[in-house]
Amino acid sequence: MFPSRAQANHRSPPRAQVGRWIEPHRLPPYPSRSMSSPLRVRIAPSPTGAIHLGLARTALFNWAYARGRKGQFVLRLEDTDRARSTRESETAIIEGLRWLGLDWDEGPELGGDYGPYRQSERIDRHRELMGSLMETGHAYACFCTSERLSEVRERQQAANETPRYDRCCREIPIEEAQVRAASGEAFAVRFKVPTGQTGFQDLVRKEVVFENGEIDDWVMVRQSGDPTYNFVVACDDADMEITHVLRGEEHLVNTPKQVLLYAALGVSAPVFAHLPLLLGKGRKKLSKRDGGVSLSDYRDQGYPREAILNFLCMQGWALDGETDVFDLATFVEHFDLEDVSRGGAIFDFDKFLWLAGEYLHKETDEVLAEHCLPFVVDAGLFNEVDLRARWDWYLSVIAMEKERIRIYSELPGRMAYLCAPDDQVEYLPKAEKGARKHEGRTQTLTDYLAWLPEHSSKPSAELAEETKAWLAEREQKIPLLFQPLRCALTGLPGGPDLFEVMDALGQAATLDRIRAGVERLA
RNA sequence: GGCCCCGUCGUCUAGUCUGGCCUAGGACACCAGGUUUUCAUCCUGGCGACAGGGGUUCGAAUCCCCUCGGGGUCACCA
Numbered sequence: 357m358f359p360s361r362a363q364a365n366h367r368s369p370p371r372a373q374v375g376r377w378i379e380p381h382r383l384p385p386y387p388s389r390s391m392s393s394p395l396r397v398r399i400a401p402s403p404t405g406a407i408h409l410g411l412a413r414t415a416l417f418n419w420a421y422a423r424g425r426k427g428q429f430v431l432r433l434e435d436t437d438r439a440r441s442t443r444e445s446e447t448a449i450i451e452g453l454r455w456l457g458l459d460w461d462e463g464p465e466l467g468g469d470y471g472p473y474r475q476s477e478r479i480d481r482h483r484e485l486m487g488s489l490m491e492t493g494h495a496y497a498c499f500c501t502s503e504r505l506s507e508v509r510e511r512q513q514a515a516n517e518t519p520r521y522d523r524c525c526r527e528i529p530i531e532e533a534q535v536r537a538a539s540g541e542a543f544a545v546r547f548k549v550p551t552g553q554t555g556f557q558d559l560v561r562k563e564v565v566f567e568n569g570e571i572d573d574w575v576m577v578r579q580s581g582d583p584t585y586n587f588v589v590a591c592d593d594a595d596m597e598i599t600h601v602l603r604g605e606e607h608l609v610n611t612p613k614q615v616l617l618y619a620a621l622g623v624s625a626p627v628f629a630h631l632p633l634l635l636g637k638g639r640k641k642l643s644k645r646d647g648g649v650s651l652s653d654y655r656d657q658g659y660p661r662e663a664i665l666n667f668l669c670m671q672g673w674a675l676d677g678e679t680d681v682f683d684l685a686t687f688v689e690h691f692d693l694e695d696v697s698r699g700g701a702i703f704d705f706d707k708f709l710w711l712a713g714e715y716l717h718k719e720t721d722e723v724l725a726e727h728c729l730p731f732v733v734d735a736g737l738f739n740e741v742d743l744r745a746r747w748d749w750y751l752s753v754i755a756m757e758k759e760r761i762r763i764y765s766e767l768p769g770r771m772a773y774l775c776a777p778d779d780q781v782e783y784l785p786k787a788e789k790g791a792r793k794h795e796g797r798t799q800t801l802t803d804y805l806a807w808l809p810e811h812s813s814k815p816s817a818e819l820a821e822e823t824k825a826w827l828a829e830r831e832q833k834i835p836l837l838f839q840p841l842r843c844a845l846t847g848l849p850g851g852p853d854l855f856e857v858m859d860a861l862g863q864a865a866t867l868d869r870i871r872a873g874v875e876r877l878a
Numbered sequence: 879g880g881c882c883c884c885g886u887c888g889u890c891u892a893g894u895c896u897g898g899c900c901u902a903g904g905a906c907a908c909c910a911g912g913u914u915u916u917c918a919u920c921c922u923g924g925c926g927a928c929a930g931g932g933g934u935u936c937g938a939a940u941c942c943c944c945u946c947g948g949g950g951u952c953a954c955c956a
Binding site: 400401402404434436437440498500502505509513516517518519520544545546561562564565566567570571572574575576577578579580582584585586589604605606607608609610612630632633635639640641670671673674676677678679680694697698699700701702703704706707708709710711717757758759760761787790820823824834835837838839841842848849850851852853854 | 879880881882883884885889890891892893895903904905906907914915916917918919920948949950951952953954955956
C-alpha cells in the first residue's frame with residue numbers, strides 16, 4: 357500500500373488510514389442536499405494572527421446571510437499550518453468576532469453535530485478521503501523530488517510557459533507506485549485533473565468557467581503527510597454540508613480545483629459567492645502597510661462598535677445608494693448576494709472616521725462617558741476611582757466636548773487642558789498667536805480678573821451675557837477679551853463655550869489661569 | 879507572461895439583468911458662504927464621473943465587439 361517515510365517521523369497521528377483501500381460504495385454517505393435542507397454557511401479563518409478587516413467583513417456577510425435566511429453559521433478553524441497557528445490567535449479571533457456582536461451556531465468552542473471544528477482534528481477523515489480518491493483513480497502518488505520540481509519550473513519559466521507540474525508521475529502503474537511507496541520512497545498525493553471544463557455558480561459574478569487544461573495537478577497531501585488547504589477546505593465543507601461559500605475574491609481561482617474535488621467525491625458543490633477585495637491606496641489588496649487593517653486597531657482606537665459594523669456592511673454592498681447610516685437589523689433584512697458589487701474598492705479611512713462620529717454623537721452622555729473612560733485613564737489624566745468620584749463633572753465635560761470628537765480615544769486629548777497645572781497650561785502656537793494680536797489684552801484681562809469674582813457664581817449663560825454687557829460698556833469688541841481668555845484658560849485655539857469651561861474648571865482655577873495668562877501673554 | 883475577475887465624480891456607491899423617468903442621484907473628502915466668542919456641529923451652495931473606439935437602436939451608463947487600464951492568481955502557504 358502506501359506507507360510513507362514520513363509516517364515514522366511525523367508528529368501527526370499514525371497514517372494507518374492512508375493505505376487502507378476503501379471501496380467507493382462504502383464511502384461514508386454524504387447526506388443529500390434536498391431543497392428543504394437548511395442553508396449553511398461558514399467562515400474558515402486560519403488562527404495565525406489578528407482579525408483582518410477582510411475577515412471581519414466576510415464573517416459579517418456570512419452571518420447576515422444565514423440570519424436573514426434562517427440558516428446556520430459555522431466557525432471552523434483552518435489550522436493546517438501548524439507552525440503558524442496558535443491558540444492565542446484562535447482565542448483572539450473568537451473574542452474579536454464576539455465583540456463585534458456576531459454569533460455562530462457551531463464552532464470549536466461550541467461544538468455541534470458536524471465537529472470537530474478544528475481542521476487539525478479532522479486529519480483522519482482527510483486521510484480516509486485521500487485514500488478513497490486514490491482508489492477511485494482521482495488522485496495519484498507523485499514521487500518527484502522538490503529539486504526536480506523546481507527544475508521543471510525553471511525550465512518552463514525560461515521557455516515563457518506557465519509553470520505547472522508536468523504530470524510526470526501521473527501514469528505510473530498503481531502496482532509500481534505501491535511497491536515504491538512500500539520501499540519507503542517519499543511521495544505526495546496529487547489530484548488527477550480530468551479534461552474538459554469546470555464551471556460553477558457564483559452569486560456575485562454569475563457563472564464562471566475554467567478550462568481544465570489550465571488547472572494544475574495540484575498537491576492534495578504533502579510528502580510530510582499534511583494535507584493542503586485546497587483539499588481539506590473542500591472535504592470539510594462537504595462533510596459539514598455547507599451550502600454556500602462566501603469568501604474573498606482571492607479564492608476565485610482555487611474554486612475550480614475544489615469543484616472538481618467535489619465531483620470526484622461524488623457530492624454536489626456548494627454555491628459560491630466571491631466578495632470583492634478590500635483595497636489599499638495603490639488599489640492593491642489591503643495590507644499591513646496600509647495601516648490599521650486589524651479589527652482590533654479600531655476597537656483599540658475607540659471606534660464605536662456599531663460604526664465598525666455599519667462600515668463593514670458598506671464594503672461591497674450598499675443599502676439603496678442614498679443611506680449610509682443603518683443598523684445591523686436593516687442589513688440582515690436587505691442583504692442579498694446578488695447586490696454585492698464586483699469590483700474591489702479602496703478602503704476609505706476618512707469616511708470610516710466620519711461614520712464613527714455619526715455613531716458617537718448619537719450616544720447618550722452617560723454611555724459615551726463609559727466608553728471614553730478607559731481612554732481617559734490610559735492617557736493618565738485620572739485613575740478610574742477618582743473619575744467615578746466626580747462623575748457629574750465628567751459628564752459635563754463629555755457633554756461639552758462631545759461634538760468635537762469622532763472616536764473615544766480623542767477625548768483625552770480634548771480635555772487634557774482641564775488637568776494641567778493652572779500656571780503651566782500648554783499654549784498652542786495658534787492659540788497664543790490669536791491672543792497676542794490684541795493690543796489691549798493685558799489690561800482687559802486684568803480688568804476682567806477684577807470684575808469676575810463678583811459675578812462668577814452665576815449660571816454660565818448668564819455670566820456670558822453679563823460679560824458681553826461689560827465689554828459693551830467699555831466699548832470693546834468681544835474677541836479682545838475672548839481670545840486671550842481662551843488661551844489663558846485652555847491654551848487651545850478652539851473649544852467649547854468659555855463659560856462652560858469656567859464651570860468645569862471651577863472659580864479658583866479660572867482665576868489662577870487668568871492671572872497666569874496676564875503674565876504669560878504680556 | 880498564461881488564466882480569471884473587474885472598470886460610473888479624487889474615494890465609496892445608486893442606476894446596468896428588465897435600453898427612454900439620467901440634464902447621471904447620494905455620501906466622504908475638498909472649496910465657498912451663513913450660524914457661533916473660537917473650534918466643532920448645523921444649514922446653503924460649488925467642484926466633480928459613465929476608460930476609449932466601433933457597432934445595434936428612433937433612443938445606450940445600460941445590449942454586442944475590439945482596445946486600453948486595474949486587480950487577483952499561478953507553492954508540497956492559507
